[in-house]
Amino acid sequence: MISEDTISAIATPIGESGIGIVRMSGKESFLIARKIFQPSCGKKVNWKTPFKTHYGWIIDPESKELIDEVLLTLMPAPKSYTREDIAEINCHSGPVPLRKTLRLTLKLGARLAEAGEFTKRAFLNGRIDLAQAESVLEVVQAKTEKSLQIALNQLKGGLSEKINTLKKKMVDFLSCLEAEIEFGEEDIEHLSRKDEESRLKDILVQIALLLKTARRGRVYKEGLKAVIVGRPNVGKSSLLNTLLQRERAIVSHTPGTTRDTIEEMINIKGFPLWIIDTAGLREVEGKIEEEAVRRTHAKLEEANIILLMVDGSLPLEKEDISIFERMEKEKTLLIVNKIDLPQRIDKEKIESFFPGQEVVEISATEEINLEKLKERTAGFALKEATLSSSDSFILSIRQEQVLEQARQNVERALLGIRGELSEELIAFDLREAIDRLGEITGEVLADDILDQIFSHFCIGK
Ligand SMILES: Nc1nc2c(ncn2[C@@H]2O[C@H](COP(=O)(O)OP(=O)(O)OP(=O)(O)O)[C@@H](O)[C@H]2O)c(=O)[nH]1
């Protein structure tokens, strides 16, 4: 289904840099390029030679105004990103030449592309399926090498393959059911209810597995949260700054320096990790100040890792202990800071609160043992995402919801079998589930879903 109109957009970010690209896709793109491009030194362009780059100038055909010195690449259908004729003009990247070149293409008959429309065409023209199209966005947004690997695996079709295998199993089963419905008691071989049940169970297990790997994959995409907590002045903000390698938070010797939470992302061993610095928890009249606790509490709730810090140069205080008591032990990593100073802390006492756990001793300002701290933190992160990246997938919220619906449909079919419901009803649920899987790869689709998906892309992608 090749589109009728030709789209055009600036495909690179606007700003001053080396190269900026205006890209056109559609039937008229070569024609428009021909009207505005003049090869240098009177050379001729062979418009039929594909994938050749031509050097020359963009000139307004009406006013003869010189717009930019460019390289023009022609990619004829179907061997292009969209499977349509694509003309890419590499301009000097400045807002003026790019916008002027774009405006010329629009004047000569192209239409401004919508967000994600190039990728949408690649999908509509059958070069990639919807799961692959969505992963283009994941590739662009990947924040670490690992999340990039996962996204690229999806772009290659890894997720689609899994979905299609699952779908085939369901279709096979459905056709057995349908044969039974059609031929009733006649002489075809019937599946026993027990066989039916075990086939559905197998399908359920596989959907559940996919949902689980997707949740883990999300760790690589969205990152984990590590919250630094402790009483005032132990060095929480200093640790944040050292991990970021810049002075993000104000550090001072006055307790109570940090008032609000500060969140920043770093890359720890391939995981995007949000480091959250909090206001010190202090004790007023024998109780931890409730307001600070409340503010920090919300952060602790959503934290995957708690970096609980004490000051090694001072004896343990009641405040430290009441903080210890409030933390979820399984996700807490205990840090003794300021080991560059003479140590006065009672390590045995700390360890009695965290039996069997390693206590990491660091100096935030002198950068001692930071690698070890990163490794231990990554260890926590790994617990959340124990799969190797090639097995992981990042499902978009939409894909996850659709897969969840499919799971519910299969579950209903299974209940139907157990409850001796008619084959028709079971087939109905199964058909629904198959349709849901089709929505992931894009075989079954409503128009507004497409618009919604591609609206997250940038224009020119
Ligand atoms: N010697 C030494 N001093 C440190 C170390 N880490 C932090 N400090 C000092 O301790 C003081 C408090 O540091 P901050 O990072 O502001 O402490 P905080 O925990 O964020 O304090 P609040 O925001 O008040 O809760 C500052 O004077 C830091 O320079 C360390 O590893 N060694």
Ligand SMILES: [Mg+2]
């Ligand atoms: Mg602070």
